[in-house]
Amino acid sequence: SLGLVGSEMCIRDSSQPNPEVIKVNDFLDDIHSLALPEMNTRGITFVIVHSVEDHLRIDKEQLKQVFLNLIRNAAEACLEGGEIALSSGRQGKNIFLTVTDNGAGIPKEYLGLIFDPFFSKKKAGTGLGLAICRKIVETHNGQIICESTEAKGTTFTITLEAI
Numbered sequence: 001s002l003g004l005v006g007s008e009m010c011i012r013d014s015s016q017p018n019p020e021v022i023k024v025n026d027f028l029d030d031i032h033s034l035a036l037p038e039m040n041t042r043g044i045t046f047v048i049v050h051s052v053e054d055h056l057r058i059d060k061e062q063l064k065q066v067f068l069n070l071i072r073n074a075a076e077a078c079l080e081g082g083e084i085a086l087s088s089g090r091q092g093k094n095i096f097l098t099v100t101d102n103g104a105g106i107p108k109e110y111l112g113l114i115f116d117p118f119f120s121k122k123k124a125g126t127g128l129g130l131a132i133c134r135k136i137v138e139t140h141n142g143q144i145i146c147e148s149t150e151a152k153g154t155t156f157t158i159t160l161e162a163i
Contacts, residue, residue, distance in 0.1 A: 017059035017139050021163060024088050024095060025050050027060065031067045032086055039071075043080035046071075049087035054095055054162045058140055063158075066133045066144075070099040070156050073129065076122070077103030077154065095162045100155040106148040114146060 032048045039046035067086070074084045078101050089096040106114060113119045115134045120127035137144045137158055148154035 017062055017136075019057045019059050019140075021055050021057050022060055024052050024054050024056060024097070027056070027058075027063070028086050028088060028097070030060075031064060031071070034064070035068060035071045039075060039084065042075055042078075044075055044078050045081075045083040047083065047085045049085060052088045052090045052095060054088075054090060056095060056160055057163050058160065062136045063140065066136050066158070067097075067099065069129045069133055074099055074101035074103060074154065077101055077105070079103070090162065093161055094159050097158045097160070098155055100153065102153040105150040105152055105154055106146070107150055111146060111148060115144075 028048055028050070032046065036046055071084060071086075075082075078084065083102050085098075085100045087098045087100070089098075110119075110121065115130050116127070117131040118127040119131075134144050137160075140160055142158055142160040144156060144158050146154060146156050
């Protein structure tokens with residue numbers, strides 16, 4: 001985006017976060033509202049579990065893209081009638097934000113590869129979605145991990161520092 005600073009023009013690098021203080025619950029509510037219509041169309045139950053009242057300093061738009069990508073992947077892994085849950089938790093100074101589904105799960109042999117650029121098992125996948133998600137989370141000094149069991153589902157957990 002372009003912005004004027006004094007009489008100088010500057011271009012903000014869109015890959016660099018533009019952080020602001022947000023309430024965790026408001027952020028999750030926004031994501032839930034954005035993704036709910038598509039989940040309803042797909043016949044997937046999409047729930048939100050509020051468990052922390054904390055604040056984060058994040059680039060809301062960048063992290064929104066991360067969560068929408070994770071939710072879209074979860075929806076693709078679920079059959080109609082599946083369920084996806086967004087939730088939050090806190091341990092010490094860390095906030096955990098999770099996307100959990102009861103879909104097909106990820107085979108063990110692929111778990112170590114899913115964040116690698118260009119790795120995809122989808123017919124139309126580029127293999128960049130999760131690699132970009134990881135990069136965005138890491139620019140926020142956070143971590144993203146995946147736990148999955150075939151035929152039971154997958155949980156992606158993003159860990160960020162509370163403020």
